[in-house]
Amino acid sequence: MALKVLLINPPRFEGISVIREERCEITERYSVLEPYSLLQTAALLRKAGHQVGLVDLNGRELGYDALEDEVQRFRPDAVVYRFTPTTFDWDQRTASTVKGVDRSITTAGICWTLHTMPKQVLGEAPDQDFYVRQDYETVTPALIDALANGSPLGNVAGIAYREGSEIKVTGPSVPLKNYDSLPLPAYDLLPDLKPYYVTAPAGRPFTILYTSKGCPYKCSFCTVAGTPWKMRTAPHILEELRYLKEHFGLRTASFFDETFTFNRKRVEEICRSLIDEDLRIKWYCNTRAHLVDGELLGLMRKAGCRGISFGIESGSQRILDTVEKHVTVQQAKDAVLAAKAHRLKVLCSFIFGLPGEDWESVEETLKFVRETLPTSAQFNVAVPYPGTRLHEQIYGVSGLEEPDFRKMYQHASVVGTEKLTPEDLDKARKMAYKTLYSSGRWWASNIKHLVREPSDLYLATRYALKITNNYVFHGMKDAH
Ligand code: SF4
Known part of the structure; x- marks a missing residue:
């Protein structure tokens, strides 16, 4: 089964642009970067047969109201977004906005810097269903495939998730072996490169x-x-x-x-x-x-x-x-x-x-x-x-x-x-x-x-x- 997945780069924080890219997860007043890792993820999900959309709220200077409209329009089964430590509560509004439209939509957040503290992350983000904590290139497609097929989530390495009142953390992920196997990032999901x-x-x-x-x-x-x-x-x-x-x-x-x-x-x-x-x-x-x-x-x-x-x-x-x-x-x-x-x-x-x-x-x-x-x-x-x-x-x-x-x-x-x-x-x-x-x-x-x-x-x-x-x-x- 294929899922409809919306990739989301959350809005700017107090008007300041945020970089949400692996080792570089910071607010940065003078740089606006396209959500490259989400473009890569979109291409990988598309290659696996899923239907994808992407909204770069940070790049387009849009707020959570625009996200709500997009979720209403696209009607995803799951969303994947990035968050950073210093903009944590702000970025988590992505999950609550999505759940506010429809609680059945699955929410998965990616952040590298906090990957060693998955229980704390999910413990402090009640609307985030999954934490993709490592190797988003291999972990996100595996997670979305597991959700699509109903296969056991415990078999997806590199994530944390809730089971009842418990937070489960799976083992370390396997990094992508052949980096040349990555498809071209889904640049077609961006209207243009003007903001960056x-x-x-x-x-x-x-x-x-x-x-x-x-x-x-x-x-x-x-x-x-x-x-x-x-x-x-x-x-x-x-x-x-x-x-x-x-x-x-x-x-x-x-x-x-x-x-x-x-x-x-x-x-x-x-x-x-x-x-x-x-x-x-x-x-x-x-x-x-x-x-x-x-x-x-x-x-x-x-x-x-x-x-x-x-x-x-x-x-x-x-x-x-x-x-x-x-x-x-x-x-x-x-x-x-x-x-x-x-x-x-x-x-x-x-x-x-x-x-x-x-x-x-x-x-x-x-x-x-x-x-x-x-x-x-x-x-x-x-x-x-x-x-x-x-x-x-x-x-x-x-x-x-x-x-x-x-x-x-x-x-x-x-x-x-x-x-x-x-x-x-x-x-x-x-x-x-x-x-x-x-x-x-x-x-x-x-x-x-x-x-x-x-x-x-x-x-x-x-x-x-x-x-x-x-x-x-x-x-x-x-x-x-
Ligand atoms: S370990 Fe980190 S700081 Fe040191 S060379 Fe590598 S990237 Fe640079």
Whole structure:
């Protein structure tokens, strides 16, 4: 039997756009992303024979009244939506809105960050019937198939659900083995790509996409540490980009992978294919600093790469070693400077408040910033997300009371270190932004970049306005 399934990206939270994508489940004032994982899920459900619809309330700036209308119109058997820890209660209104129309509609929510606390999630979300807590690519189709066929739910790995007054949690899911087996995301369910951009509305039409997923590294603070790395090959990625170019006139893509350059040979193949095909798409990626060098960055630039994001975390080797980053400060410096030399915009992200942080290590990070002057930076505070080693280190032995997961956001500390209080860490974060934004050399370096890359002028202007607005009016909250 086939089911009618409606995929839902919930509305913005207090008017602020929300990113609900696996490791990145945050409010983000200056970015609007299409619900990529829901587009993938829709394509997989369609392939399995189900009838699908999709509504992106966040992207289209619609509220729960629009969802109610859509549910009345589409009359789904089941809905699948995403939620995040900090917007938890707001996102759960999706389930209550759906149940308000018809209680017999099954509601399933996806969230990665809370995957180690399924009982708490369902315990606090009375209208959510199922929690898809891992590997949505394999788990959601298995769940919908089980519902369609009436097969035992206990056999669906990677979920939590209610049975009477009990919450049942099934065993770990099996990740998708062949990432190339994924069908093209169901982009046809979006009217267009107009609402979507990262950081500033420039370079549109824009999309994110995963060319690989997972990260085998073991950074102690990271929610995806040690997850199996799965990758798509160059032809499969090119097929998606070609489709986007033909149907939407795509100009910019952000490869959302955790470590895009994990496999050098694959990156070289992607770059060569992009050069050969000359799709004229500018793209951005994230990776680790020790996984690039001048030669690779040069090839990436030639293939359309215009920006790269590195998780630097700290300018202190002591802190990097403590969190098992397995990158040296020198490697990080070399990577930032090499990327800038290849005219790539460089976004560096840092974390204050990792174990052992003191004013000395904060100063080392500020020194790193002054020496490398990345094009832009995110200064976050450490968040002991459930399931991470950092969480174990802080709450496993200290007996400290755990904060409400709704308060876990990287712009406000919930916990300090031995030497620094949460207030100190928030102060360090502000000091770091000030160090970068008040640097005359930083402004000069970015103006020099603009002279060499005049096509970035619009983006740079929007970015400068964003910084001013965010720094002056919002205290760098809900934004990077
Ligand atoms: S390299 Fe990045 S994605 Fe991988 S574990 Fe470390 S922080 Fe997480």
